[in-house]
Amino acid sequence: MSQTVYGIDLGTTYSAISMINEFGTADVIENMEGDNTTPSVVYFEDESNFVVGKEAKNSQKVYPDDTISLVKRLMGEKRELSFQGTTHTPESISALILRQLVEEANEQLEEDVNDVVITVPAYFGLVEKEATRTAGEIAGLNVKGIIAEPVAAAISAGFKPGASETVFVYDLGGGTFDCTVMTLSDEGIEVVAVDGDRYLGGADWDEKLFDYVLTTFVEKAGLDEDPADDDQFYQEILSEVESAKKSLTKKRSAKVRCSFGSITEMIEVTREKFEEITKPLVDQTLEIAERTLEAATAKKPNLNVTKYLLVGGSSRMPMISDALENKFGWELTVTEFDLAVAKGAAMYGQGQADFKMLNPEANAGEDKADEPRFYLGGVDSGQGMQINNILSKAVGVLFVDPETRTPHIGHLLNQGETLPAEASITAATLGEGATEISIHLYEQAGEVPSTDVDANKEITPETGATFTNLPQLPQGSPIELYMHVDSEGLLTFKGFEPQSNQELKLKVKVAAMQEDEIQLAKQVVGGLQRSE
Numbered sequence: 001m002s003q004t005v006y007g008i009d010l011g012t013t014y015s016a017i018s019m020i021n022e023f024g025t026a027d028v029i030e031n032m033e034g035d036n037t038t039p040s041v042v043y044f045e046d047e048s049n050f051v052v053g054k055e056a057k058n059s060q061k062v063y064p065d066d067t068i069s070l071v072k073r074l075m076g077e078k079r080e081l082s083f084q085g086t087t088h089t090p091e092s093i094s095a096l097i098l099r100q101l102v103e104e105a106n107e108q109l110e111e112d113v114n115d116v117v118i119t120v121p122a123y124f125g126l127v128e129k130e131a132t133r134t135a136g137e138i139a140g141l142n143v144k145g146i147i148a149e150p151v152a153a154a155i156s157a158g159f160k161p162g163a164s165e166t167v168f169v170y171d172l173g174g175g176t177f178d179c180t181v182m183t184l185s186d187e188g189i190e191v192v193a194v195d196g197d198r199y200l201g202g203a204d205w206d207e208k209l210f211d212y213v214l215t216t217f218v219e220k221a222g223l224d225e226d227p228a229d230d231d232q233f234y235q236e237i238l239s240e241v242e243s244a245k246k247s248l249t250k251k252r253s254a255k256v257r258c259s260f261g262s263i264t265e266m267i268e269v270t271r272e273k274f275e276e277i278t279k280p281l282v283d284q285t286l287e288i289a290e291r292t293l294e295a296a297t298a299k300k301p302n303l304n305v306t307k308y309l310l311v312g313g314s315s316r317m318p319m320i321s322d323a324l325e326n327k328f329g330w331e332l333t334v335t336e337f338d339l340a341v342a343k344g345a346a347m348y349g350q351g352q353a354d355f356k357m358l359n360p361e362a363n364a365g366e367d368k369a370d371e372p373r374f375y376l377g378g379v380d381s382g383q384g385m386q387i388n389n390i391l392s393k394a395v396g397v398l399f400v401d402p403e404t405r406t407p408h409i410g411h412l413l414n415q416g417e418t419l420p421a422e423a424s425i426t427a428a429t430l431g432e433g434a435t436e437i438s439i440h441l442y443e444q445a446g447e448v449p450s451t452d453v454d455a456n457k458e459i460t461p462e463t464g465a466t467f468t469n470l471p472q473l474p475q476g477s478p479i480e481l482y483m484h485v486d487s488e489g490l491l492t493f494k495g496f497e498p499q500s501n502q503e504l505k506l507k508v509k510v511a512a513m514q515e516d517e518i519q520l521a522k523q524v525v526g527g528l529q530r531s532e
């Protein structure tokens, strides 16, 4: 049996960790509070102590300067985040969340968690993915893979690459909404279209309910002042409101206890009322879902969705399935909502590890004494699991216009291209007698690709990749450029200058942090050492 590989859903609002049990099915490992998911919130109590999870989430409004949430939205950005006098980064904060999940799992299992697969949204570009990998590294983990959330969700729902299905994933989480269309075939999993709203999620439902409860309370209690100005009160009600929202998933009505000064009132909310005040939010998701489907169909005209998967904690609300069924007539496949992604990651990670163990290239003919604990599409057919993601952000090279001498980005690989992908072009030198040429690689920064340098971000170190000691190349000398992005979205770049026969084998570091910064962050995060 190969080493256990854990699946981690590092979510915008909630995170979860999962493993394959002895029966070959995925279990989510509860945290010390007995919850399946842990809020992705960190509270820095003082210089040396921090808290991750529910307690941190409850401290948010009262200690806003010492608390950070939604850090996933900052992944891939160069940001300095200062708490209690220490400088952190999105990666190091994420590492604290990962460490919390892993340490609590270690305590429950009395086993060391080392090997992990971490999930990322399908729209994450190279930089964000590499930042996620770095976060795992800082947490002292051995990151075996990075996999897209909708793909993980589909795996958890039992879909296999050989299945010949077209799957639509509707993922409504706490702070984001993601739609994905993908096809599964003998060739693997191909992501066809990705869309969503990075600022739409369960928190918006909480907010609507909060406003309703607050207005009703103020009216009922006849208050002159706004109790929401009181941070303690605000935080309490916000947390009560989220609990009430979850209750309304099961029950037809829920009560929120509001206590301000000497006044205490129980505010009742019916499911009907809740659905009425949040209908615009549901409609927004329907519009995006439709748009995603249209984009997928435009790309593949014969596309015929065979399964509609419901994912994410907020998809538990009955209004979501009702709306999708009513509006589109979809027959929905329900997953384990906020647990599906972590479970799928564990299945993927363990499947890969077991497959590798059973098929060591060098000993291909050896007896397969140890059976894998479970089978994933392709494992038994000797293929391993193929997943074809798409490139969510275009990548290219910084070029200069020969006439205007203005710089622009020439994208060699386009947004939406199926991975693995490669491209090569022959560029020409612009200056006369060049002895040194620097190549700078860029990734599209915004949602829409643009050749403007400002609309892209550099993924090479500031010095770029440099050919040195060139034999005073005449203007127009050819330089061959080659780029390869593997199925997990990691980029390899090669450049070749024929005259000097110089090959530039650039190990492009696409991390938002450099190695020494990772080491520094490791020290800040402290504790765990990376085991090889």
Ligand code: ADP
Pocket: 011, 012, 013, 014, 015, 037, 172, 173, 174, 175, 176, 201, 202, 203, 242, 245, 246, 247, 249, 311, 312, 313, 314, 315, 316, 317, 337, 338
């Ligand atoms: P993310 O991946 O974006 O962090 P999750 O998929 O874990 O998010 O979903 C978290 C959201 O789901 C939160 O807004 C939470 O309140 C909501 N949620 C969890 N359980 C329920 C439930 N039973 N009913 C309604 N909403 C729920």
Ligand code: MG
Pocket: 011, 012, 149, 173, 312, 341
């Ligand atoms: Mg999620």
